[in-house]
Amino acid sequence: MTDGHLDVVGIGNAIVDVLAQADDGFLSKHDLPKGGMTLIDENQAEALYGKMGPGVECSGGSAANTVAGVAALGGRAGFVGKVRDDQLGTVFAHDLRALGVEFDTLPADDGASTARCLVLVTPDAQRTMSTYLGACVSLGPDDVDDRQVARAQVTYLEGYLWDPAQAKQAFRKAMTVAHDAGRKVALSLSDPFCVDRYREEFVELAEHQVDILFANEAEITSLYQAADFDEALQHVRGHCEIAVLTRGDKGSVVVSGDELHVIDPEPLSNLVDTTGAGDLFAAGFLAGLTQGRDLHDCGRMGSIAAAEVISHFGARPEADLKALMADKLGS
């Protein structure tokens, strides 16, 4: 389990999602910004949970969803993130390991319980998240195993790691180790609210540290406080080796030096829950990239994986992603 090559190692918040249906009235009554991610404390989490409808629990966490997708696509993946040694922590660890993801971070044996994200899905399939970070706040640089990071072609980091106090040190350590080993660093901007909280640092990261940047339209325009998508695109171009910009039902754009690919969205038969769309886009893209595919195919693989995850509840793939890719890409 602890040697050999890895395609992607993800570092992120280790979270179990609690998905429930809600209407727009519920969101406004509880001051939840639709489509966003709000951080809440344990008391707020209990109060909101008590008011939510019946739920379904699925492992989540942005970078964890991405490495789960990479593994489901046949890639070799690892994950670093902190759970507590409780029932939900056991669920989280099981769901990664069952996919073959190398997950060796020690669970916390005291302190806050495993993180939960209360995901409210409205009838328009939009998801609104309220996250109690729980045990994630104890993730620190000691949890990053230099050898594991050095073994991975790509180290993938979620912007949300800026929220828990010590995690950004783990994040910075991993970037240094990866670059020292001649590896690539990828970052997802996570959420426009997250970009608002840490804009200066994220701009610095995007321009100087990150090789592969993932962002959706709202995040990239927020990052550069740009008037529109095209203006943001011109900003990011040239800074990162690769920028992967998703635009929901308008498809996606992949930029790398002089190359620019505009990729159509996958046709969708059944939009149910957008939770995990960006995470699985990144999974498909990185699986393609680490398999040596060209950027257009990487983008298509992202679109296909994202389309699968939004056709059902929950942020982890349900269909056989490898078979889906073979069917859609013919290989």
Place this chain on the structure above:
Amino acid sequence: MTDGHLDVVGIGNAIVDVLAQADDGFLSKHDLPKGGMTLIDENQAEALYGKMGPGVECSGGSAANTVAGVAALGGRAGFVGKVRDDQLGTVFAHDLRALGVEFDTLPADDGASTARCLVLVTPDAQRTMSTYLGACVSLGPDDVDDRQVARAQVTYLEGYLWDPAQAKQAFRKAMTVAHDAGRKVALSLSDPFCVDRYREEFVELAEHQVDILFANEAEITSLYQAADFDEALQHVRGHCEIAVLTRGDKGSVVVSGDELHVIDPEPLSNLVDTTGAGDLFAAGFLAGLTQGRDLHDCGRMGSIAAAEVISHFGARPEADLKALMADKLGS
């Protein structure tokens, strides 16, 4: 919460389901009888969980699924069942209370953890269950509140209650209280393997104690060790006030004295996971019965609720069942 009329109070094992996809090879490798429910101990549960694919956690439990369905259909429902004061116990209680189900059984504060049912769903949508009863084994007669049972038009019991040691005492107490209060007692035979374990007692119950019997074809033929469905039907006729016999894609039959209704199955667009089919059939039927509908309509409500629950993963309804009934039954 603790007075006023109730339509249905359910007594059953309080279980959280862990659903995962598996193929037939996995079932045979682990000696799991397809379509059945096998009781396992904690060590077996850990070993099987470690080998299963990634899962989704949903509240389950047969009678609990039924009262959840009754509540989703606008009925007033209560539940008696034992969880531990742990994370999965909190999930179980939340998911019932969020539907308005009165659930006041004290959680155990020591001993085994909340029960889990490992549900393996094969590509043919059949489910195969392995249940670790956990805290359910401490359910006893003291957990049955006489006043709650007396307030309910129907007390609904699952045959699985015969498995944990003291639960059958709770079961017998509830039957006596219900009948003393002039109320009806309903029983689901749960599972053909369960019928095998307790045939003599179940025959005695069906013939002398139970007013409304729910069984599927395999269970009712096993109960009477009958050669076929029709022979079993002739046995049950006359014993119970109402017998509700489900036959999967062949529909269902409702028998009451001289009345016999043969009800067509609901057309199905998407069969995904049969978990909860019988539980939700009972929910629809009992919701109709306690609303004063005729037996044919009760059977149709059962079919409609069952068809909804097998169109997605998990044993609790996802769609708005009230709206679905209004749409299908025109009221």
